[in-house]
Amino acid sequence: MAERPLSPRISIYRWHPTMIASLAHRASGLVLVLFVPLYLWLLRGMTGSSEQFEATSAWLHSGLGQLFLWVAGVSLVYHFVNGVRFLSIDTGWFESRSALRSSAFVVLGITAVAAVILAVIL
Amino acid sequence: MRTVKEPGAAHSGLSDWYWQRLSAVVLLLLLPLPFYLLTAVYSGNLDQQALLDIIDHIYSRVLHTLLILALIVHAYMGLKVILEDYVHRIFWRVPLIGAMLVIMTGFGVWWLALIWAWA
Numbered sequence: 051m052a053e054r055p056l057s058p059r060i061s062i063y064r065w066h067p068t069m070i071a072s073l074a075h076r077a078s079g080l081v082l083v084l085f086v087p088l089y090l091w092l093l094r095g096m097t098g099s100s101e102q103f104e105a106t107s108a109w110l111h112s113g114l115g116q117l118f119l120w121v122a123g124v125s126l127v128y129h130f131v132n133g134v135r136f137l138s139i140d141t142g143w144f145e146s147r148s149a150l151r152s153s154a155f156v157v158l159g160i161t162a163v164a165a166v167i168l169a170v171i172l
Numbered sequence: 173m174r175t176v177k178e179p180g181a182a183h184s185g186l187s188d189w190y191w192q193r194l195s196a197v198v199l200l201l202l203l204p205l206p207f208y209l210l211t212a213v214y215s216g217n218l219d220q221q222a223l224l225d226i227i228d229h230i231y232s233r234v235l236h237t238l239l240i241l242a243l244i245v246h247a248y249m250g251l252k253v254i255l256e257d258y259v260h261r262i263f264w265r266v267p268l269i270g271a272m273l274v275i276m277t278g279f280g281v282w283w284l285a286l287i288w289a290w291a
Contacts, residue, residue, distance in 0.1 A: 079250045086279065089206075090282070107213065119210075127179065159239070
C-alpha cells in the first residue's frame with residue numbers, strides 16, 4: 051500500500067495564525083506535563099527540613115531555576131489564555147473565521163507581553 | 173440493517189472531548205493557586221512556616237487533590253490526542269499510551285501521598 055498522507059498534514063497546509071495557536075497549545079501543554087515532575091520535586095523540597103527548603107529556594111534563584119520558571123510560566127500563560135479561547139469557541143463565541151484569526155493574534159500577543167514581563171521580574 | 177441510535181456511534185470520542193473540557197474548567201479555577209504559592213516563595217514573601225501553615229490546612233489538601241485528579245485527566249487526554257495524531261503505527265501508539273497512563277497514575281498516587289502526609 052502506498053504511503054498515504056496522514057493527519058495532521060503539517061507539511062501540506064499553509065501556515066495560519068489559528069494553526070500556530072493550535073500547535074502552540076499542544077507544545078505548551080507538553081512543556082507543562084514535563085514541568086510536573088519538577089514541581090513535585092520542588093514541593094518535596096519546600097515541605098521538607100529547613101535545609102531542604104533553603105536548597106530548593108537557592109536552586110529556584112539559580113540561572114537554571116530561573117530558566118525553568120520562565121519557560122513554565124510562559125507555557126502556563128499561553129495554555130491558560132488559549133484554553134479560555136478554545137472554551138469560548140466551544141460555547142459558540144468568536145466562532146467566525148475573522149474572530150478566530152484575531153483572537154489567535156490576541157492570545158499570541160498576550161503571551162509575548164507576559165514573556166517579557168516574566169523575563170524582567172524573574 | 174443496523175440503525176444508528178444517535179450521532180457519534182463511538183461514545184468514547186464524545187466522552188474524551190467532554191472530560192477534556194470539564195478538567196480544563198477545574199484547572200482554570202485551581203491552577204493559579206499553587207502557581208501563586210510558588211511565586212510567593214520565590215519572591216521571599218512566604219517563608220517555610222507560612223507556606224506549611226497554608227498547605228497544611230484541610231482545604232488546601234482537598235483542593236490539591238481535586239487539582240491533581242483534574243491535571244491527570246487533562247494531561248492524559250491531551251497527550252493521548254497528540255500520540256494518536258503523530259504516532260501512526262499501532263505497534264508503537266498503544267504501548268506508548270499505556271505506559272503514559274501507568275506513569276501518570278504512579279505520579280498521581282505519589283503526589284496524593286505527599287499531600288496527605290503533610291503534618
